[in-house]
Amino acid sequence: MQYANATDAEVKQAQFPHNLFVAGLFMFDLLMTPAVLALKVGMMGLLIPLICSGSLIAFIYLRGKKTTTWFVDVHWKIAFARAQWLLMGYAISAALVFVGWLISISSSDHNMQHILWTALTRIALMPTLILVLVTAVLEASAIPMAGKREVPDKMAASFPPPAA
Numbered sequence: 001m002q003y004a005n006a007t008d009a010e011v012k013q014a015q016f017p018h019n020l021f022v023a024g025l026f027m028f029d030l031l032m033t034p035a036v037l038a039l040k041v042g043m044m045g046l047l048i049p050l051i052c053s054g055s056l057i058a059f060i061y062l063r064g065k066k067t068t069t070w071f072v073d074v075h076w077k078i079a080f081a082r083a084q085w086l087l088m089g090y091a092i093s094a095a096l097v098f099v100g101w102l103i104s105i106s107s108s109d110h111n112m113q114h115i116l117w118t119a120l121t122r123i124a125l126m127p128t129l130i131l132v133l134v135t136a137v138l139e140a141s142a143i144p145m146a147g148k149r150e151v152p153d154k155m156a157a158s159f160p161p162p163a164a
Contacts, residue, residue, distance in 0.1 A: 001156040006071040006149045013072045014146040017060055017079035018139045024056040025086075025139070029132045033125070043097070043121060050090065057083040070161050074151050077159065078142055082135045089131030096124030 006014070032049040039045070060083055064076035100120030107113045145152075151161075 001151050001153050001161075003071050003149050003151055003161060005161075006069075010069055010071050011147055011149060013068070014075035015143050017063070017076045018142045018146065020056070021060060021079045021083060022136055022139045022143075024053060025132055025136045028053040028056070029086075029128070053086070053090075057087065070159070071149070071151065074155050074159055075142070075146050078152065078155055079139065081155075082138050082142075085138075086128075086131050086135050089128040092127040093124050096127070097121055100124050 028049045032052065033046065036045040036048060041048075057080070060076065060080050064073070064080045066076075067073060097120075100117060100123070103120060104113045104117040107116060
């Protein structure tokens with residue numbers, strides 16, 4: 001849906017949540033997670049990017065509750081809707097890490113436990129990585145959408161614009 005009533009300042013404000021979310025994806029998920037794995041901090045070290053990303057998502061959620069103009073508010077809601085996809089990826093990965101842990105501790109050989117744990121945790125991180133890439137593409141495409149003063153029809157139906 002085209003929303004012609006948006007000013008240039010509102011367009012910049014509407015692009016901000018998408019820019020913020022994409023920057024967070026690259027900083028926390030695509031840079032920090034491999035760094036934690038390379039530094040061999042351990043699986044508890046993976047909580048660092050998770051907490052940072054969760055904090056950013058919480059900020060987007062809370063900021064989306066604040067009322068400014070309809071166009072800006074809808075773009076904050078779009079960013080949070082995409083963040084929910086990322087949260088789903090985190091949940092799937094957490095479940096797979098738990099299953100990997102259960103499988104690895106079932107082995108009686110210590111070396112085999114280590115091999116299983118390493119292999120299964122790397123596989124468990126794939127759902128999050130895939131959803132990071134998907135949400136990065138979706139959010140990057142939302143930046144020019146805000147620049148063209150557009151709102152997805154589904155969001156406009158859920159949050160109707162004010163009467164002109």
